[in-house]
Amino acid sequence: GAGVSQSPSNKVTEKGKDVELRCDPISGHTALYWYRQRLGQGLEFLIYFQGNSAPDKSGLPSDRFSAERTGESVSTLTIQRTQQEDSAVYLCASSWRTSGSKQETQYFGPGTRLLVL
Amino acid sequence: SQQGEEDPQALSIQEGENATMNCSYKTSINNLQWYRQNSGRGLVHLILIRSNEREKHSGRLRVTLDTSKKSSSLLITASRAADTASYFCATAGGRDDKIIFGKGTRLHILP
Numbered sequence: 001g002a003g004v005s006q007s008p009s010n011k012v013t014e015k016g017k018d019v020e021l022r023c024d025p026i027s028g029h030t031a032l033y034w035y036r037q038r039l040g041q042g043l044e045f046l047i048y049f050q051g052n053s054a055p056d057k058s059g060l061p062s063d064r065f066s067a068e069r070t071g072e073s074v075s076t077l078t079i080q081r082t083q084q085e086d087s088a089v090y091l092c093a094s095s096w097r098t099s100g101s102k103q104e105t106q107y108f109g110p111g112t113r114l115l116v117l
Numbered sequence: 118s119q120q121g122e123e124d125p126q127a128l129s130i131q132e133g134e135n136a137t138m139n140c141s142y143k144t145s146i147n148n149l150q151w152y153r154q155n156s157g158r159g160l161v162h163l164i165l166i167r168s169n170e171r172e173k174h175s176g177r178l179r180v181t182l183d184t185s186k187k188s189s190s191l192l193i194t195a196s197r198a199a200d201t202a203s204y205f206c207a208t209a210g211g212r213d214d215k216i217i218f219g220k221g222t223r224l225h226i227l228p
Contacts, residue, residue, distance in 0.1 A: 004159075033216065035218070041220070042205065042218060042219065042220035042221045043160075043205065043218040043221075045215075045217065045218070048215055050214075056215060089158070091159060091160070093160075095216070104148075104165070105150065105162045105165060106150070106152075106160075106162065106207070106216055107162070108152075108159035108160045108161070109159055110158050110159045111158050111159055
């Protein structure tokens with residue numbers, strides 16, 4: 001079956017412009033995560049959606065970052081007024097909860113490589 | 118915090134040797150997972166071990182979990198060049214069962 005997809009795969013933008021990144025999770029997955037990964041670094045948690053609960057936005061680095069999710073489907077991560085330090089790979093992952101409400105394996109998309117000039 | 122931390126940060130070994138990576142965390146968890154990442158793209162799930170399990174095997178992988186020490190180890194036996202990658206542990210727990218990743222171990226297998 002189809003995995004997690006992200007678009008675009010690469011994005012080059014000028015400083016100050018807004019960008020929108022898209023994530024299509026695996027159908028039926030209730031949980032969706034966005035991460036940022038700078039070159040050679042670990043994963044930095046950004047935001048977590050779980051079903052109809054209020055999203056956990058505790059990882060968003062500034063108010064220039066926002067994310068939305070429509071039900072249990074597509075999510076978009078928006079970065080306004082991009083800065084050079086926003087350059088990174090943005091990864092999306094989805095997972096589902098078992099009947100015991102426990103998180104299981106995360107399935108990752110291929111990421112969007114963002115370069116801000 | 119709940120975040121796992123891998124140790125060592127980087128590891129280079131000869132092909133054929135065993136590679137051991139460790140992960141420590143700070144709060145109670147429901148499960149712990151190990152992932153591999155090649156070339157800075159998406160992560161691939163390797164193995165999940167639940168909090169009531171102590172050891173798990175998958176092919177050349179062996180994972181242990183010691184909840185009393187809040188630590189886990191990933192052993193890759195008979196390493197191959199293709200095992201060169203970054204390896205991350207991730208813990209799931211807390212009130213919202215959020216999954217948190219560590220900073221990873223960069224493994225390099227020397228020919």
